[in-house]
Amino acid sequence: MANYSLDDRFIRTLPDSTEVAVATKDLRVFYGDHEAIHGVSLPFERYKITALIGPSGSGKSTYLRSINRMNDNIYGSRVTGQIMYRGVDINSDAVDVYEMRKHIGMVFQRPNPFAKSIYDNITFALKRFGVRDKATLDQVVETTLKQAALWDQVKDKLHQSALALSGGQQQRLCIARAIAMKPDILLMDEPASALDPISTAALEDTMKALTEQLTIIIVTHNMQQAARVSDYTAFFYNGQCLEFDETRKIFTRPKIQATDDYVSGNFG
Numbered sequence: 001m002a003n004y005s006l007d008d009r010f011i012r013t014l015p016d017s018t019e020v021a022v023a024t025k026d027l028r029v030f031y032g033d034h035e036a037i038h039g040v041s042l043p044f045e046r047y048k049i050t051a052l053i054g055p056s057g058s059g060k061s062t063y064l065r066s067i068n069r070m071n072d073n074i075y076g077s078r079v080t081g082q083i084m085y086r087g088v089d090i091n092s093d094a095v096d097v098y099e100m101r102k103h104i105g106m107v108f109q110r111p112n113p114f115a116k117s118i119y120d121n122i123t124f125a126l127k128r129f130g131v132r133d134k135a136t137l138d139q140v141v142e143t144t145l146k147q148a149a150l151w152d153q154v155k156d157k158l159h160q161s162a163l164a165l166s167g168g169q170q171q172r173l174c175i176a177r178a179i180a181m182k183p184d185i186l187l188m189d190e191p192a193s194a195l196d197p198i199s200t201a202a203l204e205d206t207m208k209a210l211t212e213q214l215t216i217i218i219v220t221h222n223m224q225q226a227a228r229v230s231d232y233t234a235f236f237y238n239g240q241c242l243e244f245d246e247t248r249k250i251f252t253r254p255k256i257q258a259t260d261d262y263v264s265g266n267f268g
């Protein structure tokens with residue numbers, strides 16, 4: 001594999017007028033003594049989709065998970081630096097992590113519905129946060145399933161097990177479940193990796209439609225997908241972000257050799 005210089009970087013600065021949903025500043029993630037993310041500073045524009053790309057092991061998932069502090073759950077991990085959200089550093093000990101995750105939700109690589117009905121999957125967290133009114137819950141179920149492009153397929157079986165749905169349907173249910181909390185930001189870790197092309201296309205349409213109400217940060221190995229859905233792309237290599245720019249620039253005229261080699265398939 002070519003040995004790329006980690007000093008060779010281009011990180012686009014967004015104009016001051018840009019509304020930034022969340023930004024990391026000098027974010028470092030450690031697993032024990034191993035520093036997996038070496039000081040990444042990136043802004044994520046509100047209501048846009050940003051794709052995180054890069055070779056396996058470059059730190060994309062670690063970085064993504066740190067944004068809503070999922071790394072807190074990993075024994076021995078430590079995160080330093082800032083994660084600025086609405087003027088608050090949510091990497092601070094003072095932050096209520098469960099409350100914060102209502103604003104910054106996550107969808108994982110493998111669909112992980114609860115072993116409950118479709119309806120209960122969507123309403124579970126809302127009920128835990130005290131929403132009891134049936135009409136309100138019914139409304140949330142219908143709205144979120146429509147947003148996730150699943151309503152027509154499941155409206156007559158809302159009380160059947162979510163586990164009986166196909167993989168693509170389960171993933172869209174997990175999106176409906178995540179958006180039921182009305183998050184401001186949705187983190188998606190390779191959400192289409194277990195899906196067929198038709199389900200993937202439906203998922204990408206759903207993502208684009210969701211940008212009317214939220215900001216998406218997605219890890220993907222699929223370059224066509226990054227080019228199709230995202231507004232910005234960040235290229236990760238060896239725990240660093242080497243290039244961050246508008247997606248069309250990353251895929252047509254990247255400024256960094258490593259990015260060029262990666263997006264054109266000449267890497268490694």
Ligand SMILES: Nc1ncnc2c1ncn2[C@@H]1O[C@H](COP(=O)(O)OP(=O)(O)OP(=O)(O)O)[C@@H](O)[C@H]1O
Pocket residue numbers: 031036054055056057058059060061062063074
């Ligand atoms: N739970 C963990 N404990 C210890 N080390 C970890 C853990 N998760 C990831 N790492 C290490 O952190 C580094 C970055 O891994 P990460 O999974 O974030 O990369 P990635 O770019 O998302 O890879 P992939 O594309 O293969 O999913 C790797 O060296 C990996 O071995």
